[in-house]
Amino acid sequence: MIRVLVCDDQALIRAGFVTVFGLQPDLDVVGEASDGETAVREARRLQPDVVVMDIRMPLLDGIEATRRLAGPGVAAPIKVLVVTTFNLDKYVYEALRAGASGFLLKDAQPTELIEGIRTVARGESLLAPAVTRGLVGKFGDRVRPSTPGVSDRLAALTPREVEVFRLIAEGLSNAEIAGRLVIGQETVKTYVSRILTKLDLRDRVQAVILAYQTGLVTAQP
Template sequence: MIRVLVADDQPLARAGIASLISAETDLEVVGAAADGDEALRLALELRPDVACLDVRMPGRTGIDVTRALSSAERIDKIPVLILTTFDIDDYVFGALEAGAAGFLLKDAEPDEIVRAVRQVAAGNGTLDLAVTRKVLHEFARRRSLQAVASPDGVDLLTPRELDILRLLAQGMSNEQIATTLTVEVTTVKSHLVRILPKLGVQSRLQAVVWAYQSGAVSPTD
């Protein structure tokens, strides 16, 4: 059972997301918070498998909570899925910088939100496919963020691993990457398992951010 914390300052949105998640047999909502301070308290108390956070909340923002739960210093990180109404927004960039495992627009299809929760819980991370390239290209263009890893990591990647990283940066799923490269999905997963430690990152999302920061992928790719 995947245990989920939901935090949103809008009662209807909070109830809707919680209801959507609770309807799945393998997902359980263990807590709901109306602001960032409550979200952080409940996350540390309940230790959910995934924290679904709104970006704009009273008190601590979703980014503040993400930073607290995903800090590099924490050994017991809690994966965060950011849900936002904004596709290009400083809050989204801040969420990436803070270490969010994924982000999704609130108007995404219900099954997409459920799938994202499962992906983040599994350690795969997720990006809203409708805005992935737009967000990350803008992210790469207008932000010079603290690097998530040394750019030298690109020299450690094999040509096939670099191909997979570039397709990942386009927002492709494992299945789509496998189809594009004409390989098995298990092969893609095996490559990703090797890619992340080579880059010094912990999630697919961080790998994509790293790809843009290091120049391995450019906004024109």
């Protein structure tokens, strides 16, 4: 069972999520929260597998709540899936940088949201290729290197791994990378795993952000 905590300040939306998730045999809603402070407190108490987090909430917004649950320095990060009404704006980007494993829009189909929770629970990021390109391409200027030597992190990668890393950052799926490089998908999965391990990254979301920080890829005008 995938244990889920639902966090949204709108009671009707929370009720809808709880109802939809409750119909799935592998999802178990273990709690709800109507504000960011409660979301953080309940997540720490209940230790869900996935927190479904809204961005705009009272007392503490979803970005800061995400940072406290999954951000840098958190000893035992909890996976956060941001579900927002804001399409590719600064709020979504900041939530990803705060540690969220991905995001969906609230107008997504129920099947998309359910599969999104499963994806995040498996430890994968939830950014469709087109969304990745749009999101980080639009806000790439916000993740320029903040300290000297950040590009040195790439020295640990082989030339082939750098090539795969660049394609990840461009938003290609494993299948698309396999087709581009004419290799098997299992081989691509192995490369992706090695890259995340060598660079000490949690998921593909962090990989995309790092690629922009190092200048490996740049935002399109």
